Amino acid sequence: MTDPKLRDIERKIDSGVSLDRADGVAMLQTQDIHTLGRLAKAAKERKSGRDVFYVLNRYINSTNICYANCRFCSFAVDESKERDRAVRMPSDEVFAKALETGINFNQIHIVGGHDPKQLTLDYWLPLMRRFKEALPHVQLSLFTAAEIDYLARRHRLSYDAIMGELHGAGLDNINGGGAEVFSPRFRAAVCPNKVDAAHWLEIHEVAHRRGVASNATMLYGTIETLEERVEHLIMLRESQERSPGFNAFIPLAFHPDGNELSSHGWTSGLDDIRMFATARLMLDNVDHIKAYWMIQGLKVCQVALAFGADDMDGTHGSTDEERIYHSAGTRSGQYVDDREFRRLIEEVGYVPVRRNSTYDRFPHDWAPPNHGVPEVKQALRPSASTPPAGKAVGAPHDRVSAAAEDAVGAPSN
Numbered sequence: 581m582t583d584p585k586l587r588d589i590e591r592k593i594d595s596g597v598s599l600d601r602a603d604g605v606a607m608l609q610t611q612d613i614h615t616l617g618r619l620a621k622a623a624k625e626r627k628s629g630r631d632v633f634y635v636l637n638r639y640i641n642s643t644n645i646c647y648a649n650c651r652f653c654s655f656a657v658d659e660s661k662e663r664d665r666a667v668r669m670p671s672d673e674v675f676a677k678a679l680e681t682g683i684n685f686n687q688i689h690i691v692g693g694h695d696p697k698q699l700t701l702d703y704w705l706p707l708m709r710r711f712k713e714a715l716p717h718v719q720l721s722l723f724t725a726a727e728i729d730y731l732a733r734r735h736r737l738s739y740d741a742i743m744g745e746l747h748g749a750g751l752d753n754i755n756g757g758g759a760e761v762f763s764p765r766f767r768a769a770v771c772p773n774k775v776d777a778a779h780w781l782e783i784h785e786v787a788h789r790r791g792v793a794s795n796a797t798m799l800y801g802t803i804e805t806l807e808e809r810v811e812h813l814i815m816l817r818e819s820q821e822r823s824p825g826f827n828a829f830i831p832l833a834f835h836p837d838g839n840e841l842s843s844h845g846w847t848s849g850l851d852d853i854r855m856f857a858t859a860r861l862m863l864d865n866v867d868h869i870k871a872y873w874m875i876q877g878l879k880v881c882q883v884a885l886a887f888g889a890d891d892m893d894g895t896h897g898s899t900d901e902e903r904i905y906h907s908a909g910t911r912s913g914q915y916v917d918d919r920e921f922r923r924l925i926e927e928v929g930y931v932p933v934r935r936n937s938t939y940d941r942f943p944h945d946w947a948p949p950n951h952g953v954p955e956v957k958q959a960l961r962p963s964a965s966t967p968p969a970g971k972a973v974g975a976p977h978d979r980v981s982a983a984a985e986d987a988v989g990a991p992s993n
């Protein structure tokens with residue numbers, strides 16, 4: 581150990597004392613990366629043992645039309661100015677896309693822009709009910725707190741009332757985006773039109789009390805200070821004390837292409853690794869730290885597993901639906917086969933575990949029972965379930981699609 585501050589931090593951890601602001605900043609600055617990694621890996625193993633999680637899921641950005649004007653964003657489109665880039669999927673299209681790779685998945689993950697024409701209860705509630713009827717085994721991980729704040733304001737409903745509507749229609753989990761950095765200074769400079777920190781936290785706390793789980797994120801690598809990063813983590817830890825329900829924290833490394841903050845460039849590998857380890861050690865009441873392959877790339881994710889992370893997120897399905905990070909320069913593909921997740925996890929010495937949004941466990945070869953819903957059978961005709969050529973990273977998703985088709989063809993139970 582070469583950093584005496586880490587010795588004090590280790591003593592606190594051993595005696596069960598939560599780490600404070602100075603500890604957080606010391607970890608984000610340390611050059612003793614090996615000791616930091618050892619501490620974070622031990623904290624991960626106290627939480628999840630040898631397990632590392634992944635999910636078979638379908639990822640969709642249902643609209644990129646957004647008027648929030650966040651300065652880090654390369655995804656948002658003003659419909660009146662860039663009609664050829666604007667995407668607003670009708671609900672039939674979102675439903676059909678969810679089924680493109682079959683039915684053998686455990687999560688639909690959708691986030692979109694603040695689009696006045698799509699972000700309404702009239703659009704979402706029937707679509708959510710349709711998903712739940714057709715795919716009862718698939719959990720709905722929809723919206724961020726920023727989108728829920730928008731919905732509440734446009735329908736003039738309280739957060740509790742809007743959550744009641746969404747939960748009633750089948751919402752299982754709220755995505756962790758919209759958190760950015762909680763600092764008022766950061767928000768005023770970077771995302772002044774977005775829900776503020778107090779309301780972001782309130783929406784998640786209301787959701788947790790209603791039995792809807794959620795994730796939390798932090799966007800790092802632009803104008804924030806290290807103190808502001810640590811304050812963000814402490815605010816999440818305190819919120820989890822008040823109203824538990826955050827399953828995972830996901831550090832979001834800034835992607836600089838095509839947005840107003842591009843002069844900040846890419847985060848470094850060292851900064852990424854320190855961020856994962858610091859999050860693991862500060863957030864002692866959050867079970868999972870997610871290294872999201874779409875954001876960090878598979879290689880940094882694999883290293884992050886040795887620095888406190890215990891989740892790699894999901895396969896995403898097979899077509900080019902992810903737009904937030906692809907608009908901002910990610911070189912990750914659109915799809916990772918679950919066999920590739922298992923290989924990367926096993927190589928680090930851990931045990932891959934298939935999960936859903938709320939971290940229920942599934943055998944890796946689990947397949948849903950046939951439920952014979954006609955519109956699902958229709959959507960799974962061979963032409964609809966064949967992944968397009970050239971989009972996949974790793975092996976194609978055909979084994980999953982084939983399993984799904986078998987399940988639909990099997991006798992009803």
Ligand code: V47
Pocket residue numbers: 652653654655691724754755756757758759760795796797798799830832833834835836839872904908
């Ligand atoms: O809030 C946008 C981020 C978020 C950029 O719950 C950017 O598992 C970096 O909700 N560089 C939305 N980040 C995405 C989101 C999410 C992401 C990953 C995991 C989960 C989860 C949810 O994307 C936004 C913003 O913080 N973002 N642009 C950018 N250029």
